[in-house]
Amino acid sequence: MDPERLIYPLMKHVVLGPAMRVAFLPRVSGLRHVPPTGPVILAANHLAFLDSFVVPLMVPRRVHFLGKNEYFTGEGVRGRATATFFRSVGAIAxxxxxxxxxxxxxxxxxxxxxxxxxxxxxxxxxxxxxxxLYRGRTGVARLAMRTGAPVVPMAIEGTDRIQPRGRAVPRPGRIGLRIGEPMDFRGRDEGTPRGRAAREVTDEIMEAIRKLSDQEYVDAYAPPPDGAS
Incomplete structure (x- = not known):
């Protein structure tokens, strides 16, 4: 067995999960909407770096997410430890x-x-x-239509207050996670140009997230941090 799969439950249930509950007193609602088995896409808003850990640690299944390549390519002991950590919590380079x-x-x-x-x-x-809340990119829709996996919309709350931009270590404070009902997009690209279907599906997902989060919606892509590409 992959040793990182052995590390995952230790990190989630013994180390990071309990620490997050003590530090951030998370309020989670709608966990019943996450299917207990089978493929599922969890689509959430994005307020802070911490968000990538909130969802995997609060959902009772092993969750994978994308992490930038730099987290996995560092040199020396620190670089290897960082790579092992991110892989163990479900990150994919x-x-x-x-x-x-x-x-x-x-x-x-x-x-x-x-x-x-x-x-x-x-x-x-x-x-x-x-x-x-900014306009969604269509990768989520393309994944849903390609695989047939349901999309579960989610709204993260409070992480921008405890970890604003420029703050590496979050301060204690309350966060929330609201989970909506699964959305099924199988067959949505049948008889419809794939690009148009992907845009329509993405907009529906973002509307579901907006209703959960009650954020103001901006029909434009979010600018990259500090003007970076």
Whole structure:
């Protein structure tokens, strides 16, 4: 067995999960909407770096998510420890240079789902700069239509207050996770141009997230942090 699969329950149930509950007193509602078995896509808003850990640690299934390649390529003891940590909590390395790399990332996500796994994604693609909800990118819709996996919308609350941009270590404070009903998009691209179907499905997912989060919606893509690409 992969040793990182042995580390995962230790990190989730013994180390990080209990620590998160003590530090952030999370309020979670709607866990019944997460299917106990089978493939599922968890689609959440994105307010802070901490979000990538909130969803995997609060959902009672092993959750995979994308992490930038730099987390997995560091040198020395610290680099290897960082890579082991991210893999052990379900992160999958992704090259964010675009083009072929973006397609490879989509294939990687699809393989997780095709094996009956759980994949978490932030459709906005980057953290909100101001707490509003921005237009979603269509990767989430393409995954749902390609694999037939249901999409469970989620709203994360409070992480932007305890870990605002520029703050590496979050301060104690209350966070929340609201989980909506699964959305089924199988067959939505039948008889409809795939690009148009992907846009329509993505907009429906973002509307479900908006209703859960009560955020103001911006019909434009969120700008990358500090003007980075």
């Amino acid at each position: 992704v090259d964010r240079s675009g083009g072929r790399a973006a397609l490879d990332a989509l294939d990687t996500c699809a393989r997780v789902l095709e094996r009956g796994g759980v994949f978490a994604i932030h459709p906005e693609g980057t953290r909100s700069p101001d707490g509003r």
